Amino acid sequence: MPATRRKHVVVVGNGMVGQRFVETLRQRDTGGRFSITVVGEEPRRAYDRVALSSYFDGVSAAELDLVAAGTYDSPHATLHLDESVAAIDRAASTVTTSRGRTLDYDVLVLATGSYPFVPPVPGRDLDGCFVYRTLDDLDAIRAAAAAAAEHTRGRRAGLVVGGGLLGLEAARALRLLGMSPHVVELAPRLMPLQVDEPGGAVLRRLIERLGVTVHTATSVAAVEPSGGRLLATLANGTELDLDVVVFSAGIRPRDQLARECGLAVGPRGGVAVDARCRTTDESIYAIGECAVVDGHVYGLVAPGYDMASVVAEQLLGRDATFTGADLSTKLKLLGVDVASFGDALAATAGALEVRVENAVENTYAKIVVSDDASTLLGGILVGDASRYAALRPLVGRRLPADPVAMIAPTGGVDLDAGALPREAQICSCNDVSKGAILDSIVEHGLTDVAGIKACTRAGTTCGSCVALLKPLLAEAGVEVGTGLCEHFDVTRAELFEIARSQRIGTFTELVQRHGRGRGCDTCKPAVASILASLGHGYVLDGEQAALQDTNDHFLANLQKNGTYSVVPRVPGGEITPEKLIVIGEVARDFGLYVKITGGQRVDLFGARVEQLPLIWRRLVDAGMESGHAYGKAMRTVKSCVGSTWCRYGVQDSAGLAIDLELRYRGIRGPHKIKAGVSGCARECAEAQGKDIGVIATDAGWNLYVGGNGGARPRHADLFLTSVDTRTLVRAIDRFIMFYVRTADRLQRTSTWVESLSADGQDGLAYLRGVLVDDSLGICAELDAAMESHVAHYSDEWADTLADPERLRRFVSFVNAPEVPDPSIQWAPERGQIKPLIAGPTLEVVS
Amino acid sequence: MRTVEAVEAAKAMETDVWDSVCGSRDLPVERGVAALLGDVQVAIFRTYDGALFAVGNQDPFTGAFVLSRGIVGSRGETPTVASPLHKQVFDLRTGRCLDSDGVVIPTYPVRERDGYVEVHVGTEAGRASR
Incomplete structure (x- = not known):
């Protein structure tokens, strides 16, 4: 306990900024010099006003709550809600509240925020x-x-x-x-x-x-x-x-309390404060939207947080000033990217603008440069704000490249942190400069992005600068290893070769002979996948069980509330009415949410771990098997109906899709593998968006490889033209097996194919050499590996159900196996269930 | 045994409310189990060297009760578990999140007696886990 009396800080307002001030002061007040009383007018404690619209998007008031757990558990921090401050008596250093409470203060912090401006429109007070x-x-x-x-x-x-x-x-x-x-x-x-x-x-x-x-x-x-x-x-x-x-x-600052007690206010409202956020009374501060600093009222939360920190620092006896705010913003409005930074509207005298507008894609990019075209002043990005992270730190700096190239949609220069001077701010949320990051890499011997984040807090808030952090490691002289993680210095492909050539069959042997430590969520699933590909049996036996991600461990897909989803295999998207009825009955009987997937299957959501075997018992009895939707594995072979029914089809695409899916089911790889077969050039199966795409021609099949949907769409490349089914299948066999052996962890075939280019030869040509001309002399091996896979496939779920030992893990609680997890709760939505989530419970300690 | 652990264990023994949650063979190496003790959910792990750890089962980043299903491993010398949802890694000894400053999950004393795994969820710990 400190010998002297604690000073009493009264905070008026429990909005985002007021709350941030309380948490900042409490964290930094390690000497226990202050006690804090907060008076908040709303019935709720501080919540995330920035994310307000998400309240209508299923986010609850509890989830918007911003107060760090434990903030008001201490006797030295008190929060009065549903109570406002009615008056300030500066002479007596007291405030009185709407409930008649009188509070003495040593320091008063006004964080009263703003009120919405309502233009004087006739009818503005009507109901509605x-x-x-x-x-x-x-x-x-x-x-x-x-x-x-x-x-x-x-x-x-x-x-x-x-x-x-x-x-x-x-x-x-x-x-x-x-x-x-x-x-x-x-x-x-x-x-x-x-x-x-x-x-x-x-x-x-x-x-x-x-x-x-x-x-x-x-x-x-x-x-x-x-x-x-x-x-x-x-x-x-x-x-x-x-x-x-x-x-x-728009908003107007709430400055009435300050006006009434004679504090200076700005000409257009707002409690006037100096750069230390102090009002004309030196024991009263104002922060956030109620304050006017140098003629500006800041309506964004980041400057408010800065002010909160400035005041906390002053109270602790350290000098700090608010030097104006970076009003750069990057946001998604209604799902549309918008970013604006620096002198976005080119207000600087003589400023020049460089614009790239794409009316087809609906994107717009502009940068503003100085009159001599040497310095970046600001910019605007609409529709695609991916360059924001690289451009914003360059504001006020020399342009590293031709201005058009900096915003050109493709073929432009890649901006990276290398172009930035040391004092450039990399992380604007946490105010971390490039120099600070470089120093901390050297000082703490950091070797990865996670280390930078933990040490400097850069990249831990909005995340938009994370892409810039890795190049800084290289710049600081850290050899950015291609190793999997801290436990293995080799890549996945190298590890695959080690395990294969030395016939290593367990993680423990692999990590003891070729790595260190006990692994992590990166290398363990990667090794599990490698061992599965090398034919080391059922993925859940022996030590392999401990390597699997929870999806593979429970043979189902983990969802956000801790339940799982179930996807039976529907080869080629073809299903009998009887099987469809069983799926429907299972969903109904277990109360599962049903959604049709993009891969022509049915996904059943909301199964608790202890229900999974009961659900699968019925599916397996009806002749269904695992769809491996939970694995980095072969997923679906999507197909159109093909020549059997379609007027335009030229080949039996559905039949081929089913054959392919049954051949490759259960294969595990560096990432998921998807395929598609279209019965004619109309491409209804969208095969060119798949890792493996087949399109029928009059004379046979065209094979495409390396396509992708998702976040980085890529059309597949034509690999073989009008080949017969046997040639087609052999090429796909080899393609899959070569991918499984040589790709990096979590590398889809699209980037893998691109990564194979070397010496001026493109990846596709190299691949043709390996898989068709056998340039590496490994085709026989690849063929044998696939034959072995096909011969040894068995359904994981049928195997699991047949083995009491394997079933033991499917319990909610080890000491109460039948008791459903009480935290799993549902709400109705459109005639089905949806999860009710407790939301984050972050317990922050100083 | 480090002092803190010794004190914790001594405190736990005084009040003598160890809950037996499962047989020793029900807790495999590097694969956790969840236990329900009153309204507290605990995730219990056995690391490769045989040591036992118990932490709160709730993932503080999402609120879901899933940590027992995370992958157990190590970071440097620290025994860890990674949340199966978004992969944040926690120190099994202290409950501290190694990827996010200041985030901590509750920890509980755990021991093995006569072939059973026992956890101590005192009132303090019970409150901490909410």
């Missing part, structure tokens, strides 16, 4: 008109939307007044409530503060494509009641029939 600020506002909007559903036939509509960042968030919220949103913006474009005219046009197209109607360069003239609904008339004469109107046209 709302602001968008608190969870209570959202509850009221939701109630109005529900009430509207009772009397409005057809689609309900809502109007958002304000097309800025918050307005578009509000539009998202209305959309999530099932309404057709309209957005009215006074400026000629959306997000006028962040985006320029052409960027705004692209943004508008993207937003309108999502069903939002945009009205720019106009305002709301009046709102009036009309037959139980609302009628809004815009200044341009447009009339809109509406169910709700949401005002989201």
Whole structure:
């Protein structure tokens, strides 16, 4: 206990910034010098206002809660909710609250935030008109939307007044409530503060494509009641029939308390503070949206957090100043990427702009450079903001490349951290410079990105700079190993060769002879996959069981609430009515959520571990088997119906797909493997988007390899033309086995094929050499490996059900095997279940 | 035994509320099990060297009760388990998350007696796990 009395800090407001201040001070106040009392007006403690619209997207109020566990458990931190501060008595150093409480303070921190600005539109107070600020506002909007559903036939509509960042968030919220949103913006474009005219046009197209109607360069003239609904008339004469109107046209600082006790306020409102966030009374500070610093009110949370830190530092006797904020933003609005950084609107005298607009893809990129084209000043990205991480740290720096190349969609230069000077900020969320990262790599002997994150906090908040961290390791002289992880210095492919040539059959032998430690979630599943490929039997026997990811361990797919999903194999997407009925009956009897997959199968969600064997007993009895949806394994061979039924089909694609799927089922690899077979050039099976794609021709089959869907789509490359079925199958055999042997962990065939290029020869030509011309002399080995796989395949689920020892793991609790996990809860949605999630429970200790 | 562990164990023995959760053979090497003790869920692990560890079963990043199903391994000298959801790694000895500063999960005393694995979930620990 400190000898002196603790100083009492009273914080007015429990919003995001007020709460951050409390947590920061508590963490850094290691000497126990302060006690804190917080008075919050809302009935809820601090929550994530930035993510407010997600409240309509299934995120609960509890999940939006921001208060670190334990913050108010101490006797030195008290939170009064549903109570506001009514007055400040500076002479007595006290505040009085709405409940008549009087609190003495040594230090007073105003974090009262802002209120929404509502333009003086006639009718703005009618029922059905709302602001968008608190969870209570959202509850009221939701109630109005529900009430509207009772009397409005057809689609309900809502109007958002304000097309800025918050307005578009509000539009998202209305959309999530099932309404057709309209957005009215006074400026000629959306997000006028962040985006320029052409960027705004692209943004508008993207937003309108999502069903939002945009009205720019106009305002709301009046709102009036009309037959139980609302009628809004815009200044341009447009009339809109509406169910709700949401005002989201900017914010105003809440400075009334400060005005009433005689503190200075800004000319346009806001508690006036200096760079130390101190008001004209030296024991009173103001932070966040209620403060005006140097004429600016900051409506973003990051500057508010900076101010919170500045005040905490002052109280602890260290000097800190708020030097203005980086207003750069990168966000996804309604799923649309928008980023704006530095002098985005080219306000600097003589600034030059370089723009690349792609009206086909609806992307827009602009950078602003100094009058001599030497320095980057800012930029705007709409539709694709992937270059934000690389561009933002360059603001104020010399351009490392031709400006057009820096934003060219393809063929441009790759920007990386190497181009940046030491003082450039890499992580803006946590204010970490390139120099600080380089120093910390050297000082702490860091060897990987995880180490940088843990040591410097760079990349731990929004994650947009993570891509820049790895190159910094190389720049600091760290040899970025191609090793799997800290336990193995060799790649997956090398490990495969070691295990194969030395006939090593266990992880323990492998790690003791060729690695160190006891492995991790990277190398263990990789070794499990290698051992499975080398034919070391059932994936869950003996030591192999401990290597598997939970999916492979329970032969099912883990979902976010700890339950699993079940996918029986449906080869080629062909299924008998009897099997389909059994799947339906199983789903009904176990109360599972049912979703048809993209791979022409049925996914059953919500199974608890102890239910998996019961579910599979019935599926196996009905003649079904594992679909390996849980594994880095052969998944599906998708097909169209083919020449048997289709007027256009030229080959029996469904028949071939079934044969291929049955041949390759159960193969485990570096990553999942998907295939497709189309019966004609119309390509209904989308085979060119698969690792292995087959398309029928009049004379046989064309084989394509290395395609991919997902996050990095790639069309497959034509590998063989019009070959017969036997030649086709042999080529696929070899392709799969060569991939299994030589690819990196989690490398799909698309990047693997590209990685095979060398010496001016492209990967495909090399692959043709190996697999067709046998340039490495390994084709016989590859063929034998595949024959062995086909001969030894057996269904993992049937094997599991037949073995009591293997079934032992399928219990909820080792000491209460029949008791269902009480944390698993469901809510109804569209006639099925959906998981109710407890949400994060982060227990942060200092 | 380190001092902290010794004190913890001594405290636990005083109050004498060890729960037997399973037979020794039900706890394989490097593959966890979950146990339900009152309303507290505990994840119990046996590492390769034979040591036992017990931590809260709830993944603090998602709220799901799944840590017993994570992959057990090591980081440097530290015995670890990785969350099966998003792979954050926790120190089995202290409950500290090695990938995210300041995040910690509860730990519980665990021992093996007469062929049974026993866990001590005291009131302190019970509160910590919520």
